[in-house]
Amino acid sequence: MTDAIRKIRDLLDELEVGNPGQAESFRESFQLFELPELVGDIVDYLQPALLPYEAAIYWHLFRHSIIATGDVFARVSVRGLARRVVTSLRSAQTSALSYSAVQDALQGLQSKGAISLAGDTNREGTLYRVHLPEEIALCRDAMSKAQEQQLPKTDPKRELDFYNIKENRLKIFERDKYICQYPGCGKQLTRFSATLDHLTPVSKGGDNSYENLVTACLQHNSQRGAQTLMDFLTRKGSIKLNAPAEKS
Numbered sequence: 001m002t003d004a005i006r007k008i009r010d011l012l013d014e015l016e017v018g019n020p021g022q023a024e025s026f027r028e029s030f031q032l033f034e035l036p037e038l039v040g041d042i043v044d045y046l047q048p049a050l051l052p053y054e055a056a057i058y059w060h061l062f063r064h065s066i067i068a069t070g071d072v073f074a075r076v077s078v079r080g081l082a083r084r085v086v087t088s089l090r091s092a093q094t095s096a097l098s099y100s101a102v103q104d105a106l107q108g109l110q111s112k113g114a115i116s117l118a119g120d121t122n123r124e125g126t127l128y129r130v131h132l133p134e135e136i137a138l139c140r141d142a143m144s145k146a147q148e149q150q151l152p153k154t155d156p157k158r159e160l161d162f163y164n165i166k167e168n169r170l171k172i173f174e175r176d177k178y179i180c181q182y183p184g185c186g187k188q189l190t191r192f193s194a195t196l197d198h199l200t201p202v203s204k205g206g207d208n209s210y211e212n213l214v215t216a217c218l219q220h221n222s223q224r225g226a227q228t229l230m231d232f233l234t235r236k237g238s239i240k241l242n243a244p245a246e247k248s
Helices: 003-016 020-029 032-049 052-069 078-084 099-111 137-149 166-175 218-224 229-236
Strands: 073-076 115-122 125-130 195-198 213-216
Touching: 032 052, 032 137, 052 073, 052 078, 052 099, 052 125, 073 078, 078 099, 099 115, 137 166, 166 213, 195 218, 213 218
Parallel strands: none
Antiparallel strands: 073 125, 115 125, 195 213
């Protein structure tokens, strides 16, 4: 294969996945040790909203994307999914799913925001992007409701720090639905790309409390730096101040 042909194929691959920069960002930030927690969120918040065949196919795509390659893309064919993923409930003698059953499950996953098309169909199948719970609206809503209903389970002294303690950081992200709270941004983030920003900087007397932290993308967090909130508002606009107070 000549270098020219190889370069052309590389460019076509980049175009096919839709947003190569986003995929690269995920690969760089994904941490394997966080996989058990990610799987737990899928079980708790996504799986209850899926039909049986939808759940089976989502886990298959998850297995062949995030677990296998540390990426969010998987290419599969309808016929391949029909043969390898799950046994049909309709007939004990026929193990494969019907073509239409697989199509319905894929459409159901797309309509629920669990997966999305990421490229054209070729001989090997169709390229899909697998979404994490924090990227799926119904999961974000379920996370917020669960947080409102659950009392803190950690030591009260540790509950004061929502910045350095991992399980408390996630509470801020879930409260804000993993969305950057800076006006005009609203970027959908994941646990691997979200950051926490202090409304009142620590250098100016701010603390790590629930009320003093908001979810922010890395770009806006870096732009603000150690400025006071009022200084930053004057220069860049206003940040949302509607973070709910911590429940006692």
